[in-house]
Amino acid sequence: MTGRTWKRLIGVTAAATAVTAALMTPAATASPAAAPAAAPAVATTTAAAAADVDYDTWQKDCRAVMDEALPYLKQRIADAAAGEKQAIVFDIDNTTLETDFGFSYPSPANAPVLEVAEYAQDHGVALFFVTARPDIIASATDYNLKHAGYKVSGLYVRNFGDLFRDKAEYKTAKRVEIEAKGYTIIANIGNTPTDLSGGHAEKTYKLPDYDGQLS
Template identity: 30%
Template structure:
């Protein structure tokens, strides 16, 4: 989950989080906790050039004629994502087969769960700026994370309602919905796409405009439940996408590029 315009977020290239911060604990591609003590020697610091090269190799970096970077469908990243999707599909199919009560839903994060920000990260050398990110989202179409559009479409065909919860700001609703539609995701209209609104926060969020990622995401899932839905599967690339309950099962997608607490 890039959820890139959450200005309060701590956003770190995993290289820095693992190498510069001593004592970091890595959980599923994110940092669960970190000791803020400074490294005592350079040997405790991962070389950034080497680590970025590892990220590019993991994604199977390819560069097109315009100089844009794309992940390869044959990459280790794509293979890992497919394995998670296979597990999720089996679980969702089993729930449909054995549980016929109520309205079932799945929830998808957007950045690096539904849409891949890999090219954006390479273009910006992993340095985020609100203005630059907004311009990128307004002018470019991010590709679907491998297979997630197919999984979401399949789930909808099985009777699941597909919701999206993203930390992108309300001002980016139009390009976000258009991007999701362009790469084959189910409809992301105003009833199904929830976005961060700091000017007029949703009344069901007690934290208002100052929610953490977990508070915002779990509070929005609680709202979806209040509408009569059982959130059978919750998908995200950050642990903060999945924390806080209000979903039967969480599925963590890989993302070694940044961390959102």
């Protein structure tokens, strides 16, 4: 795990702790549905930009991949069999959310990916998120994704046992679980090989990680 990744997780964990504390206040207890709205007030930041990659280049490269994915997804969604439950599986860090270019909480959406996700979710496709983030920040991650505009059908994070498991094996197993729920995974989108290896998706789309510079 890179230094950037540790800094980001420390920042998210701090934010998650603050959100949890807010939820424990009497006001939050009286109105739990409204509590997450307070999360931006406890935002934390850290310098986390990739050393040799500029933001504009990253966005251009992400858009090129999503411009390839969207026509396929539009056609595949239109061709759905009767009763077919379609799903897309996404990674989170530097895939659905911007996390290595000036970290903040809530992290903003990666715009080219959000555009694809919005088309899919507006056409009945379920969005699942499989991440190597630890379960201690599951609630903060779920809030961040929804705040950024994603409709979360399922979020998979690593529990203590998963921390010692190969990431690719862990992520493949989660896609198997999604299929076991009756979904056809029409696309799997991530930015590292461990996000995409192992099958259990009709198509895979790899966003840039610049030889591991982006986690």
